[in-house]
Amino acid sequence: MENFFGRYRNQLVLGVLMFTQVIALATQVKKPADSGAGPSTRLVRYWAVASIAPLEKLLMNIGHGARSFWSSYVDLRGVHDKNRELSRQIDDLRLQQSELAQDAGQAHRLQTLLDFKQKTISRTVAAQVIGSGGNDQSHLIMIDKGRDQGLSEDMPVISPDGVIGKLLRVYASTSQVLEINDASSGVGAILEKSRLQGIANGTSSGSIELHYIMADEQVSPGEQILTSGGDRIFPKGLLIGTVDHASVGKDREAFLDIRVKPAVALNKLEEVLVVTKVEEVVPESAPPLPVADGGTETPSTGIRAADILAQRLPSAPPVAPENGAKHGAAGLKAKVPGKHPAAGAKKAEAASPANVPPDRPQT
Amino acid sequence: MLVGHKSREEFQVHRLGVVASVALPLVALFLQSYIPIKFPWFSIFDIPLLVTIFFAVTRRTQLTGMLTGCVIGLLQDGLTQQPLGLNGIAKTVIGYAASSLGVKIDVENPASRLLMGGGFYLLHQAVYFAVAKGLIRLPLAWPSVVHLTIGAVANGMLAVFLFAFLDRFKRRK
Numbered sequence: 001m002e003n004f005f006g007r008y009r010n011q012l013v014l015g016v017l018m019f020t021q022v023i024a025l026a027t028q029v030k031k032p033a034d035s036g037a038g039p040s041t042r043l044v045r046y047w048a049v050a051s052i053a054p055l056e057k058l059l060m061n062i063g064h065g066a067r068s069f070w071s072s073y074v075d076l077r078g079v080h081d082k083n084r085e086l087s088r089q090i091d092d093l094r095l096q097q098s099e100l101a102q103d104a105g106q107a108h109r110l111q112t113l114l115d116f117k118q119k120t121i122s123r124t125v126a127a128q129v130i131g132s133g134g135n136d137q138s139h140l141i142m143i144d145k146g147r148d149q150g151l152s153e154d155m156p157v158i159s160p161d162g163v164i165g166k167l168l169r170v171y172a173s174t175s176q177v178l179e180i181n182d183a184s185s186g187v188g189a190i191l192e193k194s195r196l197q198g199i200a201n202g203t204s205s206g207s208i209e210l211h212y213i214m215a216d217e218q219v220s221p222g223e224q225i226l227t228s229g230g231d232r233i234f235p236k237g238l239l240i241g242t243v244d245h246a247s248v249g250k251d252r253e254a255f256l257d258i259r260v261k262p263a264v265a266l267n268k269l270e271e272v273l274v275v276t277k278v279e280e281v282v283p284e285s286a287p288p289l290p291v292a293d294g295g296t297e298t299p300s301t302g303i304r305a306a307d308i309l310a311q312r313l314p315s316a317p318p319v320a321p322e323n324g325a326k327h328g329a330a331g332l333k334a335k336v337p338g339k340h341p342a343a344g345a346k347k348a349e350a351a352s353p354a355n356v357p358p359d360r361p362q363t
Numbered sequence: 364m365l366v367g368h369k370s371r372e373e374f375q376v377h378r379l380g381v382v383a384s385v386a387l388p389l390v391a392l393f394l395q396s397y398i399p400i401k402f403p404w405f406s407i408f409d410i411p412l413l414v415t416i417f418f419a420v421t422r423r424t425q426l427t428g429m430l431t432g433c434v435i436g437l438l439q440d441g442l443t444q445q446p447l448g449l450n451g452i453a454k455t456v457i458g459y460a461a462s463s464l465g466v467k468i469d470v471e472n473p474a475s476r477l478l479m480g481g482g483f484y485l486l487h488q489a490v491y492f493a494v495a496k497g498l499i500r501l502p503l504a505w506p507s508v509v510h511l512t513i514g515a516v517a518n519g520m521l522a523v524f525l526f527a528f529l530d531r532f533k534r535r536k
Binding site for chain 1: 425442
């Protein structure tokens with residue numbers, strides 16, 4: 001027996017090592033929701049990250065410092081021309097801004113009137129990319145911010161261009177980000193023009209596809225795809241990418257196969273933003289609108305959507321005040337104008353000074 | 364006849380210092396994680412795999428070859444989102460195979476290093492995908508023949524230069 005173990009020691013060790021790892025794999029796969037979250041696997045991952053991240057951070061900081069020194073002090077050629085060009089662009093943008101401000105003001109007022117709740121990104125943490133998963137099968141990046149900076153698992157990671165992914169694992173001063181083009185990623189998505197909703201999934205080849213759009217829908221290349229907010233991770237309205245190609249699915253004929261061109265160059269990331277706080281707010285009032293003479297127009301406050309509807313709906317003509325009985329009947333008639341009784345009631349209320357709420361200005 | 368075949372007595376068994384044994388795998392993992400963020404095409408190389416092969420053929424003992432491969436593979440898995448053990452199993456097999464081969468052929472020869480780098484890359488990919496797809500059904504796409512060929516040639520060529528550099532850390536036993 002002793003001879004057997006001595007003779008086949010290496011093969012036995014190989015078998016034990018393989019068997020242990022296969023069991024470990026099976027254990028991790030059995031818990032997909034918490035993949036690799038057991039104490040032993042956490043420890044191995046922690047060791048791997050802890051041994052690599054400091055070196056990556058150091059090298060990244062040196063590179064960043066050198067680039068910053070070069071661009072701030074040495075490479076200043078053409079700055080004057082660039083400055084002039086940017087000033088011209090600012091002038092153009094100011095004109096555009098005044099037009100957009102009017103639209104935005106109108107949108108804000110409508111949101112207020114409809115009691116529209118909006119999820120807005122209220123806090124982000126900027127982080128630098130310091131590493132990657134290191135192979136073609138892993139679409140993952142490592143960033144230089146972690147739990148110490150207030151990050152936690154599942155926080156969305158974005159850039160000014162669009163969505164990048166979400167935090168997969170968070171360590172003390174580093175984190176791993178799972179990119180949206182990884183096969184295990186999925187983002188609730190909506191097509192900008194047609195408002196069709198689906199799920200943007202990564203694929204094994206590292207591309208992105210939009211799933212669950214019915215085959216009879218019209219989807220044209222170039223249409224933007226935004227986050228729908230349905231996944232409860234990404235706030236609504238962030239750009240995922242554009243439709244690259246759409247055709248009837250090969251495997252599932254009921255749905256379209258939509259290939260997505262990501263908005264962000266996922267393999268050339270240097271800096272990212274981690275969304276640490278998303279607030280649900282109801283816009284309270286619109287900002288003052290710029291008007292033609294250079295002044296501002298303050299939007300009226302306290303008007304309800306129902307009031308606006310009442311003003312736009314048809315109503316009965318005014319009735320002579322001297323006939324009391326007729327007044328009552330006419331008043332009743334005014335309150336119930338055909339198909340829109342509620343609107344008619346509102347109209348009647350709005351017409352009566354006694355019914356004007358104290359917080360509304362009487363005209 | 365294998366490339367650079369020598370008799371068993373002609374082989375030199377080397378050892379690596381403790382610092383090199385710890386630092387080289389870590390540097391390999393660091394490079395594998397860091398360089399692809401600047402040059403995405405670099406991910407076709409597998410530096411931890413080449414270091415595993417180098418350690419195995421240098422020490423020429425199957426036990427240390429396997430253990431080194433296992434540790435490097437598990438740490439490499441720790442840097443990805445995939446379950447721990449995929450690279451661990453593949454590199455354990457490579458460590459065993461490379462150390463077994465190390466006692467049979469002359470591993471100092473550049474031609475044998477080229478073949479080892481390319482051949483073990485293919486073996487590694489075969490084990491990796493067999494485990495990933497066959498055992499735990501990960502949604503991975505099989506690599507194309509072109510990709511495998513480019514990877515084998517690229518890793519073989521890198522092995523020639525990398526092993527020549529790593530030879531500096533070897534000490535005669």
